[in-house]
Amino acid sequence: MSPGQSSSRVVQAVTLALLAAFAAGAVGRYLEASWPASLALAVVLGVGLFLLWSSAEERNKTGELGRSIVTGALVGLALAGAQSSANRQLREIDSERQRWAERQSLELTLGTQTSLRGIALSGRDLALFYLHGRQLPDAQLSGTDLCRANLSGANLRGANLDIAAMREVQAQHAKLVRATLWQADLTDGVLFEADLRGALLVSARLHGANFNDADLRAANLSKAKGLNRASFDGAKYDGATRWPRNTNLEALGAVRAKPSRVEPFDTKLPREVHDPRCFSILWTENKPP
Numbered sequence: 001m002s003p004g005q006s007s008s009r010v011v012q013a014v015t016l017a018l019l020a021a022f023a024a025g026a027v028g029r030y031l032e033a034s035w036p037a038s039l040a041l042a043v044v045l046g047v048g049l050f051l052l053w054s055s056a057e058e059r060n061k062t063g064e065l066g067r068s069i070v071t072g073a074l075v076g077l078a079l080a081g082a083q084s085s086a087n088r089q090l091r092e093i094d095s096e097r098q099r100w101a102e103r104q105s106l107e108l109t110l111g112t113q114t115s116l117r118g119i120a121l122s123g124r125d126l127a128l129f130y131l132h133g134r135q136l137p138d139a140q141l142s143g144t145d146l147c148r149a150n151l152s153g154a155n156l157r158g159a160n161l162d163i164a165a166m167r168e169v170q171a172q173h174a175k176l177v178r179a180t181l182w183q184a185d186l187t188d189g190v191l192f193e194a195d196l197r198g199a200l201l202v203s204a205r206l207h208g209a210n211f212n213d214a215d216l217r218a219a220n221l222s223k224a225k226g227l228n229r230a231s232f233d234g235a236k237y238d239g240a241t242r243w244p245r246n247t248n249l250e251a252l253g254a255v256r257a258k259p260s261r262v263e264p265f266d267t268k269l270p271r272e273v274h275d276p277r278c279f280s281i282l283w284t285e286n287k288p289p
Helices: 003-030 035-054 061-112
Strands: none
8 A cells, every 4th residue: 555545544534433433422422321431441442443444455453453343333332322221211210100199298288188278299290189178279280190080079269270291181160260161172072050150161162061950151262162063951050150262052052140249250362372281190001092
């Protein structure tokens, strides 16, 4: 090999080694290896490729050494990948155990306390919780997963249930006077004979919900979705009740009643659109429809 070819070969080897070292370092960090380990891996792979490439045509001991080093570095990368995958799975298991522990602790707390006025539970996992007859006035439950929870007879007067996931919730006879359920998902929920006077149900999802004999006087249901697929037989409303445009109240089966003393909500709501979902750990394999 001429001196010019040899020099070109060395330059190529250096360039390839640097690129490989950079790639190995990046892969090491992606596999969550420490900086020293990633740097060591990058250096080893770079040196191995330099030795292998610079002596590829001569096939001497230097090339064999480079090949051995590159092979060892690649094996190290494979082992690092396997270790990273195992660590990730362990973290997911620990996280799931922690979520179960938090859920059980919260269920015990809510089951033993009689008065939970103003309790802050926004964004928490309360799916399938048994909260029958609980005193939860002014509770903060925005964004909470209440799918299939039992709220029958519960006192939720003035509670904040905005963007709450409440699919298949059992809330018959519940007191929801002046509660806010903006963009809440009440799909297939049971709210018959619930007291919803002055409640805010703007943009709520009501597909398949049961509002039979509920009190909707002074409630705000403007922009509510799925009204025609919900049941309102015998539901009471008055002149202050707000419905989506072109709602046929006679077809719904709702009954006009005397005005309520409860004042309707008069507030400006944000324009952003949310998509409340049942996110409980219970739905990992058994999501509600």
